[in-house]
Amino acid sequence: MDAVAMHIANGIVNGPVSAAFAALAAAALTVCVARGRADLDDRLAPMAGLVAAFIFAVQMLNFQVLPGVSGHLLGGTLAAILVGPWVGALCVSTVLIIQCLLFADGGLTALGLNITNMAVVGTAAGYLLVAALLRLLPRKRYALTLTAFVASVVSVVVASQGFVFEYWLGGTTELSLSTIAGSMAGAHVLIGVGEGLITATTVATVAAVRPDLVYALRRLRAPARTAAAAASAQPATSELPAATSATAGAPEPTVDGAA
Amino acid sequence: MTRRLAWFIAGGLLVALLLAGVVSNFASSSPDGLDATARKGCTTDADGTITGGTCMARQEKDHQMKDSPLADYGIKGIDNPYLSTGLSGALGVVLTFGVGAGAFWLVRRRGRTASASASPTAPGSGEN
Numbered sequence: 001m002d003a004v005a006m007h008i009a010n011g012i013v014n015g016p017v018s019a020a021f022a023a024l025a026a027a028a029l030t031v032c033v034a035r036g037r038a039d040l041d042d043r044l045a046p047m048a049g050l051v052a053a054f055i056f057a058v059q060m061l062n063f064q065v066l067p068g069v070s071g072h073l074l075g076g077t078l079a080a081i082l083v084g085p086w087v088g089a090l091c092v093s094t095v096l097i098i099q100c101l102l103f104a105d106g107g108l109t110a111l112g113l114n115i116t117n118m119a120v121v122g123t124a125a126g127y128l129l130v131a132a133l134l135r136l137l138p139r140k141r142y143a144l145t146l147t148a149f150v151a152s153v154v155s156v157v158v159a160s161q162g163f164v165f166e167y168w169l170g171g172t173t174e175l176s177l178s179t180i181a182g183s184m185a186g187a188h189v190l191i192g193v194g195e196g197l198i199t200a201t202t203v204a205t206v207a208a209v210r211p212d213l214v215y216a217l218r219r220l221r222a223p224a225r226t227a228a229a230a231a232s233a234q235p236a237t238s239e240l241p242a243a244t245s246a247t248a249g250a251p252e253p254t255v256d257g258a259a
Numbered sequence: 260m261t262r263r264l265a266w267f268i269a270g271g272l273l274v275a276l277l278l279a280g281v282v283s284n285f286a287s288s289s290p291d292g293l294d295a296t297a298r299k300g301c302t303t304d305a306d307g308t309i310t311g312g313t314c315m316a317r318q319e320k321d322h323q324m325k326d327s328p329l330a331d332y333g334i335k336g337i338d339n340p341y342l343s344t345g346l347s348g349a350l351g352v353v354l355t356f357g358v359g360a361g362a363f364w365l366v367r368r369r370g371r372t373a374s375a376s377a378s379p380t381a382p383g384s385g386e387n
Contacts, residue, residue: 011320040367049360056355057279070287104330172318187292
């Protein structure tokens with residue numbers, strides 16, 4: 001049980017840069033709380049807790065990507081699709097904080113670096129791509145699955161380059177940055193494929209069982225039948241500035257009410 | 260929270276508990292992409308301890324919480340590695356859900372919520 005280190009450890013990036021990223025991460029999380037509150041209702045709060053717990057579990061499942069190299073889910077894209085970008089970043093941060101404080105994974109000094117890469121950059125990159133792809137792809141069931149896969153791959157590679165950027169600013173050993181960038185990108189393309197498969201499977205499963213619990217479907221594309229239904233219903237959550245023109249059907253009135 | 264949502268959450272938690280409590284024992288123990296990059300340029304022995312060379316991991320410092328009872332995804336005092344990893348994973352899932360759901364519940368938007376505003380008689384309610 002000695003090689004169970006999954007995130008940036010203490011001492012890899014110097015103190016001042018680590019502290020700067022801790023401040024940056026704190027600021028980003030503050031924004032996420034402020035913006036995420038608008039999304040967090042009685043239904044999303046327990047769902048977000050589940051997403052965090054699920055990401056914690058799946059992050060333990062390292063899968064082999066190369067001889068002697070493994071990888072694990074980061075979870076930003078998964079969280080963004082299921083609970084939205086703001087709350088999603090908070091879910092991943094919750095996991096990272098618990099891993100750091102209780103499981104000694106990811107240095108305490110490096111917590112800001114890890115939150116910045118995986119929770120903030122990873123979730124943001126994933127969600128931006130999800131938002132773009134869901135608008136471009138046809139309104140078919142496969143679109144969400146494909147979107148989840150592609151966004152995951154890109155999100156993981158972008159997050160890995162976040163580390164390269166941090167190392168460029170405050171790395172504690174003189175090493176070729178292009179070598180690091182190449183090594184990180186190469187491994188994380190493969191890790192991203194694994195992340196993509198896990199994310200696509202999970203999202204497709206939730207979408208099949210409870211499509212109303214998938215944030216990306218509620219906000220980015222109301223299913224055609226709901227959109228038609230919503231046109232006759234009054235928009236229930238009018239305080240949300242419609243993210244797209246067709247989001248009024250967001251809450252899918254039936255599903256919870258039927259329980 | 261409706262009963263239907265509670266069942267979904269419970270089902271999801273059960274899956275997470277199985278993944279962290281059982282499947283985690285079959286996870287790869289190779290260093291992950293980041294750790295492997297950090298060790299690039301160094302030689303390591305069979306235990307993964309660095310024996311020479313120049314690499315990022317040379318500067319690695321001990322974790323402040325290395326003496327935590329759950330450090331490195333095990334439970335201090337439990338010698339069976341499967342039990343130790345599995346229990347620590349299951350505990351992690353419960354703790355993460357508790358902390359996450361608790362915090363999200365506290366900061367949630369009160370008042371008229373999406374589910375509260377969606378009465379069964381809402382127009383356009385077709386069964387899914």
